[in-house]
Amino acid sequence: MGGGLKTYLDIRWITVYKMLDLISWLEICLKEVINENLNVIINEAIKTIINWKRGFFNDIIDLANIMKPIKEAILNLESSKAILADCYFYLAYLGQSINKISEDDHVIFRQYVIKIFNERFKAYDFDEYLLAYYIHPGYKSKKLIFIKFFNINIFKKI
Numbered sequence: 001m002g003g004g005l006k007t008y009l010d011i012r013w014i015t016v017y018k019m020l021d022l023i024s025w026l027e028i029c030l031k032e033v034i035n036e037n038l039n040v041i042i043n044e045a046i047k048t049i050i051n052w053k054r055g056f057f058n059d060i061i062d063l064a065n066i067m068k069p070i071k072e073a074i075l076n077l078e079s080s081k082a083i084l085a086d087c088y089f090y091l092a093y094l095g096q097s098i099n100k101i102s103e104d105d106h107v108i109f110r111q112y113v114i115k116i117f118n119e120r121f122k123a124y125d126f127d128e129y130l131l132a133y134y135i136h137p138g139y140k141s142k143k144l145i146f147i148k149f150f151n152i153n154i155f156k157k158i
Contacts, residue, residue, distance in 0.1 A: 017071040020064035027057045055105075062106065066113065069094045088133040091121060 030050045033040050041047060049056050073090035076082060098117055101110040 013067065013074055014071045017064060017067035020060055020067055024057060024061045024064055058105075062101065065100065066097055069097045084129060085133045087124065088129065091124060 098113050
C-alpha cells in the first residue's frame with residue numbers, strides 16, 4: 001500500500017461521470033467554504049478558479065454531459081440481455097450528445113471527439129448491422145430517432 005504518486009489507473013467511466021456530476025453540484029458549496037472559512041482552502045489559484053472562473057464549472061458540466069451517455073451505454077451493454085440493436089441505439093445517443101457540444105467554446109475538443117467517434121463507428125458501419133436494427137421488433141419506437149441521426153450525418157462535417 002502507499003508507495004507514492006501513481007501515474008496510472010484503470011479508468012471506470014461510470015465513476016468519472018459521477019465525479020464530474022458531483023463537482024458541478026459543489027460550485028455553490030465551494031464558494032461558501034472559501035468566503036466563510038478563509039483557512040480551509042489556502043491555494044490562491046484554486047480560490048480564483050472557484051470564485052471567478054465560471055468557465056471551469058461550465059466545462060465540468062459539458063464534460064459530464066458527454067460522459068453520461070457513455071456511462072449509460074456501458075451499464076446497458078454489459079447486461080446479459082444486450083443485443084446489437086442496443087449498441088446502435090447508444091451510438092446514436094452518444095452522437096446526439098457530441099452534437100450538442102458548443103462549437104464556440106470547445107472547438108478543438110469537439111473536433112477531437114467527432115474524429116474519435118467516427119473511427120469507432122466504422123466498426124459498426126455495415127448494412128447488415130443497420131438492417132438488424134431496423135427489423136428488431138423491440139426498437140419500433142426508437143427508429144425515428146435512429147433514422148434522424150443517420151440522415152443528418154453530423155459526423156461527416158470534419
